[in-house]
Amino acid sequence: MFSLEILLPYDFSPLTVIFFITVLGLYVTALRLMPADERPGALRIFTFLLGLGICYAVMQTVFDYYSQYMFFVHRGQHLILHHLGPFLMALANPLPIIRFWNRQIPERVRPSLAPFGWIYRAFQQPFIAAFLFVGLIYFWLWPSIHFDAMLSRDLYWIMNWSMLLDGMLFWWLIFDPRSPARSDAVGYGKRMLMLALVALPQMFLGAWIVFNRGMVYDVYEVCGRAWPMSPETDQLIGGFITWVPSAMMSILGILIILRRAMHEDSKLTGKRDWKPQESHQ
Amino acid sequence: MRSTAITHWKKVMPRVAVALLLLLLAGCFSNDEQWHAKDISSLMPDLQFDLIGSNGQAVNAEDLSGEVRLVFFGFTHCPDVCPTTMVQLKQAIEQMPNELQKDVRIVFVSVDPKRDTPEQLASYESFFGDRVRALTGEEPQLRELAKRYRTTFGYGTPDENGHYDVSHSSAVYVFDQRGKARLLIRDGLPTAEIREDLITLATQAPG
Numbered sequence: 001m002f003s004l005e006i007l008l009p010y011d012f013s014p015l016t017v018i019f020f021i022t023v024l025g026l027y028v029t030a031l032r033l034m035p036a037d038e039r040p041g042a043l044r045i046f047t048f049l050l051g052l053g054i055c056y057a058v059m060q061t062v063f064d065y066y067s068q069y070m071f072f073v074h075r076g077q078h079l080i081l082h083h084l085g086p087f088l089m090a091l092a093n094p095l096p097i098i099r100f101w102n103r104q105i106p107e108r109v110r111p112s113l114a115p116f117g118w119i120y121r122a123f124q125q126p127f128i129a130a131f132l133f134v135g136l137i138y139f140w141l142w143p144s145i146h147f148d149a150m151l152s153r154d155l156y157w158i159m160n161w162s163m164l165l166d167g168m169l170f171w172w173l174i175f176d177p178r179s180p181a182r183s184d185a186v187g188y189g190k191r192m193l194m195l196a197l198v199a200l201p202q203m204f205l206g207a208w209i210v211f212n213r214g215m216v217y218d219v220y221e222v223c224g225r226a227w228p229m230s231p232e233t234d235q236l237i238g239g240f241i242t243w244v245p246s247a248m249m250s251i252l253g254i255l256i257i258l259r260r261a262m263h264e265d266s267k268l269t270g271k272r273d274w275k276p277q278e279s280h281q
Numbered sequence: 282m283r284s285t286a287i288t289h290w291k292k293v294m295p296r297v298a299v300a301l302l303l304l305l306l307a308g309c310f311s312n313d314e315q316w317h318a319k320d321i322s323s324l325m326p327d328l329q330f331d332l333i334g335s336n337g338q339a340v341n342a343e344d345l346s347g348e349v350r351l352v353f354f355g356f357t358h359c360p361d362v363c364p365t366t367m368v369q370l371k372q373a374i375e376q377m378p379n380e381l382q383k384d385v386r387i388v389f390v391s392v393d394p395k396r397d398t399p400e401q402l403a404s405y406e407s408f409f410g411d412r413v414r415a416l417t418g419e420e421p422q423l424r425e426l427a428k429r430y431r432t433t434f435g436y437g438t439p440d441e442n443g444h445y446d447v448s449h450s451s452a453v454y455v456f457d458q459r460g461k462a463r464l465l466i467r468d469g470l471p472t473a474e475i476r477e478d479l480i481t482l483a484t485q486a487p488g
Contacts, residue, residue: 011428069433151431151465152324222452222467223432224354 010065013157020056024049030097038096051088054080055164068150069226071217072237078163079241082137083249086167090175091256124173126186130194133170134201136162141205141242143216150219170198174253179264188261192254199250206243210236315481317474318455318464325454325462328352330426332390332416335402340416342460348386349482351466352454354432356393356447357405357415362468363389366453367409373475374412381483382412384458390426391417392434393447430454457482 009017027048031039040048057063058077067077105113123129140149140159149155174195178185209216215231217238225234327342328350334340351370355363367389374385389405391397394417397405402415417423427433427450437446455464455478463482466475 065433068431147319148324151321153326153431155324156431218467222450222465224434224448224450226433227435228437228446228448 006062008062009060010062010068011153013060016056016059016157016161020052020060023052026101027052027094027097030100034096034100038100040093040096044092047088048092048094051085051090051092054088055085058085059160059164066226068156069220069223070229071220071234072241073226074150075238075241077160078137078140079245081160082133082163082167083171083246086164086171087175087249087253089168090171093175093177095177120169123169126173126190126194129170129173130198132166134198136166137202137242138205141209146217147219150223171253174257181264188257191257195250195253195257199247202246202250203243206239206241206246209239209242212239316464316478318466318470318478321454321462321465325431326429327462328456328460329429330390330416330418331422332418332426333399335399335406335415337399340414345386345388345414346460347458348384349458349479350386350388350456350460351479352388352390352430352456354390354392354427354434354449356391356449357397357401358393358444359447359449362449362451366451366468367413369472369475370453371409371412373472373479376472376476377480377483381480384483385412385479387413389413389415390423391415392423392427392449393436394418394420394423455479455482457485 031045058067058080063073063077066073068074123132140146140163149159173186174191176185180187212235215221216235218231220234221231225231329342331339331341353363353366353370355366357363367387370387374382374387377385387409389402389409391402397415397417402417406413406415418426423434430450432450432452434447434449437448439445451468453466454462455466457463464478466478
């Protein structure tokens with residue numbers, strides 16, 4: 001039976017709701033106010049909102065309840081927060097919206113925002129970004145840390161938020177719409193290499209979980225499962241979700257970048273698709 | 282103004298980075314050798330509940346303060362996990378020095394209020410001895426309490442006799458005399474180790 005209750009958060013987090021409403025508000029406001037020729041098309045808007053929507057759904061609906069008490073649902077939650085959601089949002093190319101809001105920042109507050117720029121650039125250094133992307137997955141799935149994270153409400157929220165933010169940073173770096181030939185965006189070859197590099201350790205970890213005979217994540221035993229399912233099955237499915245779809249997203253990412261690189265190569269001398277990055281500093 | 286802001290941040294940033302790194306390392310190598318059970322003192326909130334006792338009266342966490350409390354979620358019709366755990370906890374307490382036994386209390390929280398009436402809870406209490414308080418509540422109250430301690434419960438489908446299974450946490454949550462969350466006793470921890478932990482807690486000045 002469908003009930004509206006499943007759309008309500010299991011663990012209401014005002015900060016999370018405010019964040020999503022703010023992002024949605026900024027996106028829609030920019031769409032309405034920006035010049036029509038810069039405005040993204042319907043498909044891009046839909047893709048962005050879909051990515052944002054599924055991230056919200058896994059954090060603030062009944063999905064979150066099942067994520068707390070079933071390992072495989074938890075893996076699905078992280079697949080969306082760290083991969084699929086940010087993947088869609090970055091693919092939707094929100095650069096015009098970011099530029100629109102960037103133009104609204106008054107000149108005099110710009111210097112005080114500089115540290116954010118440094119932190120951002122440090123995180124977006126390709127090696128650091130790839131290391132963080134895989135490192136966070138390993139960190140939160142480290143059995144003793146995972147145990148604590150599922151017991152502590154604070155750690156649980158830090159875990160989910162760190163996954164979402166890191167996912168956004170990583171996929172934005174990968175799908176940066178600016179051409180590397182005309183801006184300081186990371187080169188296509190490097191991006192593909194990063195995607196391949198992050199896929200391998202994820203596959204390894206997923207396979208390790210799948211083929212592990214013991215219970216690696218017994219916190220779900222301690223806290224009770226949302227419905228009676230054998231722990232082995234739960235762990236097996238969870239391992240597969242860590243293993244297969246995340247590796248497939250890397251492959252999909254590589255194909256998209258490859259297509260973009262070839263496309264750009266063939267019309268390098270043609271008309272300019274993307275404007276070079278304006279210097280804001 | 283811009284240059285001062287930048288130089289300020291340039292000075293502060295390395296210090297912030299070092300502090301964060303140290304914090305991270307401290308987390309990795311923190312010493313939790315002291316306990317046999319899992320130390321949850323930094324993970325879980327203080328004990329808090331509003332439930333109903335075996336006499337039908339309201340009971341809250343303050344009513345039981347001053348004692349080390351072993352909170353366990355279960356139901357009296359439970360065939361295996363609950364009785365085993367209850368017996369083990371009872372034995373652990375009985376093996377403690379006499380003068381410390383009165384400082385420890387098993388708080389059995391039934392998550393099956395439909396079948397576990399106050400009378401049913403009273404007979405459960407008398408069966409497991411005087412160190413046991415059996416409590417229950419309305420389902421929303423119980424859900425709230427379970428959520429607070431990151432656990433859940435669910436009901437199976439009833440058979441022809443109306444019997445149904447209840448899924449619940451298999452762990453025991455230990456709170457000290459002041460209601461601070463201290464330990465999580467997992468399934469399979471030997472009774473002797475539970476006893477040692479309880480002695481340490483009961484003799485320790487409440488943290």
